[in-house]
Amino acid sequence: MGFRGLPTPSVPTLILLAALAPALLAPVPARAAAEVRVDALVGFNGTAREGRFTPVILSIENPGGRIRAQVALSVSWGARGGVPPGWSVTRDTVLDAGATRRLSFIIPFPRDVYTLQAVVRSQATELGRFQADLRPLATPNRIVAGISSDLSFDGLSVIGGSASPLRVVYPRLDDLPQGWAGYDGVDAVVVHDTYFQQLRTDQVDALERWVVTGGVLVFTGGAAALQHEPAGFGRLLPVRVSGLVQRSGLPVAAAAGSERRMPGRVEVAQSTVLQGTVLASDGGLPVVVRRQLGRGAVWFLAFDPSVPPASAWDGTLSMWRTILEGDRVPALGAAYRSLPAESAIQDPWIAALLDSGPASFPPVPALLAFVGGYLALLVPLLAARRQRRLKGRVRLLLLGALSVCACLAAWVVFDRLLFRPGLQVVDAAMVDARSGDGLAVVTEKVAWFSASTGTVELRLGSTGAVVQAAPWRARPDSPWVQPHLDVDLGASTAVLRGLDLERMVPRLLAFQDVVAFPVSVHVQADPGRIEAAVTNGEAQTLLGCSVMVSGRAYPLGDIAAGASLRKTFDESAALVAGEADRRRAALFKALEGEEDPAGRPPRLVGWLAGPVLPLALGGARPLGDEPGLALVSVESE
Amino acid sequence: MSIRDATHIYLTDARTLRACLYLAAALALALLVVWPRGPLEAALRSGQAPDTFTVVAICFLVSALYLGARFGAEDYSTDPSVQLRELAALTPVSILSLVAGRFAFGVLHTILLMLLGAPFLVAAMAVGGAGVPELLQALGLVGLASLAARMAGFLALAVVGTRRPLRDIVLTSGVTAAAAAAFFLSPAQSSFHALAALVRGHPHVAALPAAANAAAAALLAAAAGGVLAVVRVRARARARGQGGGERG
Numbered sequence: 001m002g003f004r005g006l007p008t009p010s011v012p013t014l015i016l017l018a019a020l021a022p023a024l025l026a027p028v029p030a031r032a033a034a035e036v037r038v039d040a041l042v043g044f045n046g047t048a049r050e051g052r053f054t055p056v057i058l059s060i061e062n063p064g065g066r067i068r069a070q071v072a073l074s075v076s077w078g079a080r081g082g083v084p085p086g087w088s089v090t091r092d093t094v095l096d097a098g099a100t101r102r103l104s105f106i107i108p109f110p111r112d113v114y115t116l117q118a119v120v121r122s123q124a125t126e127l128g129r130f131q132a133d134l135r136p137l138a139t140p141n142r143i144v145a146g147i148s149s150d151l152s153f154d155g156l157s158v159i160g161g162s163a164s165p166l167r168v169v170y171p172r173l174d175d176l177p178q179g180w181a182g183y184d185g186v187d188a189v190v191v192h193d194t195y196f197q198q199l200r201t202d203q204v205d206a207l208e209r210w211v212v213t214g215g216v217l218v219f220t221g222g223a224a225a226l227q228h229e230p231a232g233f234g235r236l237l238p239v240r241v242s243g244l245v246q247r248s249g250l251p252v253a254a255a256a257g258s259e260r261r262m263p264g265r266v267e268v269a270q271s272t273v274l275q276g277t278v279l280a281s282d283g284g285l286p287v288v289v290r291r292q293l294g295r296g297a298v299w300f301l302a303f304d305p306s307v308p309p310a311s312a313w314d315g316t317l318s319m320w321r322t323i324l325e326g327d328r329v330p331a332l333g334a335a336y337r338s339l340p341a342e343s344a345i346q347d348p349w350i351a352a353l354l355d356s357g358p359a360s361f362p363p364v365p366a367l368l369a370f371v372g373g374y375l376a377l378l379v380p381l382l383a384a385r386r387q388r389r390l391k392g393r394v395r396l397l398l399l400g401a402l403s404v405c406a407c408l409a410a411w412v413v414f415d416r417l418l419f420r421p422g423l424q425v426v427d428a429a430m431v432d433a434r435s436g437d438g439l440a441v442v443t444e445k446v447a448w449f450s451a452s453t454g455t456v457e458l459r460l461g462s463t464g465a466v467v468q469a470a471p472w473r474a475r476p477d478s479p480w481v482q483p484h485l486d487v488d489l490g491a492s493t494a495v496l497r498g499l500d501l502e503r504m505v506p507r508l509l510a511f512q513d514v515v516a517f518p519v520s521v522h523v524q525a526d527p528g529r530i531e532a533a534v535t536n537g538e539a540q541t542l543l544g545c546s547v548m549v550s551g552r553a554y555p556l557g558d559i560a561a562g563a564s565l566r567k568t569f570d571e572s573a574a575l576v577a578g579e580a581d582r583r584r585a586a587l588f589k590a591l592e593g594e595e596d597p598a599g600r601p602p603r604l605v606g607w608l609a610g611p612v613l614p615l616a617l618g619g620a621r622p623l624g625d626e627p628g629l630a631l632v633s634v635e636s637e
Numbered sequence: 638m639s640i641r642d643a644t645h646i647y648l649t650d651a652r653t654l655r656a657c658l659y660l661a662a663a664l665a666l667a668l669l670v671v672w673p674r675g676p677l678e679a680a681l682r683s684g685q686a687p688d689t690f691t692v693v694a695i696c697f698l699v700s701a702l703y704l705g706a707r708f709g710a711e712d713y714s715t716d717p718s719v720q721l722r723e724l725a726a727l728t729p730v731s732i733l734s735l736v737a738g739r740f741a742f743g744v745l746h747t748i749l750l751m752l753l754g755a756p757f758l759v760a761a762m763a764v765g766g767a768g769v770p771e772l773l774q775a776l777g778l779v780g781l782a783s784l785a786a787r788m789a790g791f792l793a794l795a796v797v798g799t800r801r802p803l804r805d806i807v808l809t810s811g812v813t814a815a816a817a818a819a820f821f822l823s824p825a826q827s828s829f830h831a832l833a834a835l836v837r838g839h840p841h842v843a844a845l846p847a848a849a850n851a852a853a854a855a856l857l858a859a860a861a862g863g864v865l866a867v868v869r870v871r872a873r874a875r876a877r878g879q880g881g882g883e884r885g
């Protein structure tokens with residue numbers, strides 16, 4: 001009996017449907033996991049300086065549909081048993097359908113670097129993987145990055161000679177790092193031309209902040225100089241380029257360390273100086289300009305040193321030697337050095353604060369008082385004479401009540417009042433700035449310890465800082481280990497997870513970042529008279545400030561947020577540089593101990609309550625309830 | 638002997654109470670000896686964390702094992718073994734209620750001993766790197782070990798009776814041998830190992846020794862019950878024999 005109005009299926013149709021039934025009724029996956037292709041560009045054109053931080057760009061090509069994925073990048077080094085020391089970072093991202101996503105990372109690149117591995121996962125399913133041996137990419141040589149459409153600066157490699165070899169690399173404009181630390185392995189960046197491409201704001205910011213940490217940025221001239229401002233370098237340029245002129249016999253001698261003028265006719269960028277010092281000029285036309293920016297410098301050469309006659313002139317090499325003089329100090333000093341190295345307790349900054357800290361174990365008299373009090377109450381209950389005997393049940397209740405009260409008392413006295421056993425943190429920082437730059441290099445060290453074991457999590461409200469963990473050992477007889485850092489990278493935060501704690505074994509992390517620091521200082525040191533003008537544009541009060549001139553201190557006191565101060569001192573009113581406060585004195589000695597105070601330019605020295613970088617260690621409280629301490633040093637304009 | 642009677646005996650008898658005082662004094666002494674001295678910085682520099690909590694906890698364990706065994710053997714009671722064997726042999730009190738009563742009172746008295754020692758462990762907690770979970774685990778572990786020792790004493794009392802030197806030798810060597818065997822042969826079940834590992838980041842290390850101690854306490858109590866049952870059967874058999882002889 002068929003349904004009226006519906007066609008009756010034929011026997012072959014039914015057989016076919018029966019055959020297909022398992023396939024038709026089988027559960028269909030919502031979406032098969034698509035595979036992605038992962039590739040990585042490490043360093044600059046595949047060259048990375050060992051012992052520095054280096055950029056990595058992951059390219060993830062997603063031929064499938066749009067997916068939300070987690071990218072895990074890890075670098076390992078050393079070849080010791082168990083989990084190798086290293087660094088891992090995870091980041092959530094969205095991979096658009098049919099698109100290639102580029103993700104930038106900055107990784108530590110120690111001397112014994114071993115492998116880099118990138119894994120892309122979605123909902124615990126691995127979608128793609130990339131693995132590379134990093135050893136062939138490592139170089140101990142100095143690196144100069146040339147931003148140029150042709151290989152204009154290969155001749156620079158002869159500057160270093162055999163003593164300090166130098167390698168020139170030419171990164172693509174798109175591959176330039178987005179964070180200042182990406183340039184950590186680079187001594188200098190020479191901008192010739194950008195092939196009419198524009199840099200992104202974050203790339204320009206990264207270059208500026210890297211210069212503040214001690215980098216050298218050189219803009220070359222000639223016709224290509226007209227590209228610099230449109231490319232986005234405007235605020236870094238020490239000059240404003242307005243046109244081109246032809247000049248003969250440029251007087252570059254003083255800046256170049258050469259005896260002779262540059263021969264021949266040269267195309268020179270016509271410009272006006274915005275900031276910096278003119279080191280060579282030709283009839284009012286700036287030819288060599290240098291702008292000090294933080295610890296580094298920005299140079300402008302009005303001519304193109306890569307084309308004749310400058311390229312053939314013997315003074316050009318001398319000029320480059322002058323510009324590229326000295327090896328840039330890496331972020332965090334000798335980052336990722338070999339073991340054993342400074343542990344938290346050996347670090348001079350942390351040791352200074354620990355030595356001068358008030359923290360100690362609860363005193364023995366307090367323990368004696370507690371024990372004596374408890375026993376004094378216990379003895380009458382346990383050694384009562386027969387005639388004064390209490391009933392058993394009453395004695396039981398009294399003993400129970402006494403024990404509970406004694407437990408509470410012991411907890412309050414020893415766990416809360418005299419010694420708090422939780423996580424304790426010691427924080428020391430150095431804020432190094434130059435007036436007028438508006439930026440400061442902050443190096444911050446955070447050490448923590450606890451009387452108990454456990455794990456902690458450190459949250460950093462920035463993704464641009466570099467971090468290094470000091471080696472540690474669980475017990476005095478244990479071997480030193482370089483910890484493996486796990487970083488969870490968000491849009492604007494980085495979380496360091498699973499930092500394990502051993503009892504009373506301090507751990508240390510060092511951070512470095514470049515932050516906005518709008519403090520201006522002008523010190524006029526005349527014979528017999530010192531005049532200082534300070535404006536604190538920071539949101540915090542600068543504590544215990546003084547002006548330092550030739551190793552002598554002229555006290556200014558606290559300078560409130562947003563306040564300006566102008567003061568004139570008689571030269572004889574100086575104090576010997578030092579601090580009455582024990583902690584400040586100890587940290588000042590640790591930070592300034594190796595510096596020659598007399599050889600430094602006039603500057604403002606003050607203090608900030610730390611942490612300066614946006615750091616938070618879960619559940620920690622400062623050692624001895626004293627906040628972190630940051631020494632501020634602002635060099636006068 | 639009911640729990641009420643036992644409470645009365647154990648909380649009014651001078652010798653029993655004095656034993657508790659000795660326990661408190663021993664723990665106080667241990668705490669004073671191992672209390673860390675000086676600034677925190679020195680401890681950080683040496684990398685040596687104070688083992689105050691561990692030492693006090695182990696001292697507590699040793700004391701509790703000793704006292705538990707002595708209490709179980711009713712060394713502090715007046716003429717206990719005669720009472721126990723008389724109770725088993727001559728009265729109609731069931732063996733089960735006899736053993737269960739001793740066990741229940743043993744638990745209560747052990748809790749009291751733990752309460753007496755707890756303030757010393759609490760005082761050692763902060764500098765010793767322990768928290769409340771470690772404290773509770775240590776107390777539980779010491780308590781269960783003490784209960785097991787108490788049941789070993791009870792068994793020795795049931796087996797050996799009043800022969801003091803022999804019973805003391807059997808009891809002391811038995812408890813020491815059991816603790817040593819666990820320490821060397823099966824560290825995972827050793828209360829000493831567990832107490833030492835408690836503050837070193839092994840949060841569940843006390844579970845196995847605690848279970849082993851609880852099982853040992855139950856087994857020893859059952860064994861004591863079995864011995865008392867044999868005592869009763871033999872006493873009844875002897876009584877029947879004597880009755881038959883008189884009739885004959």
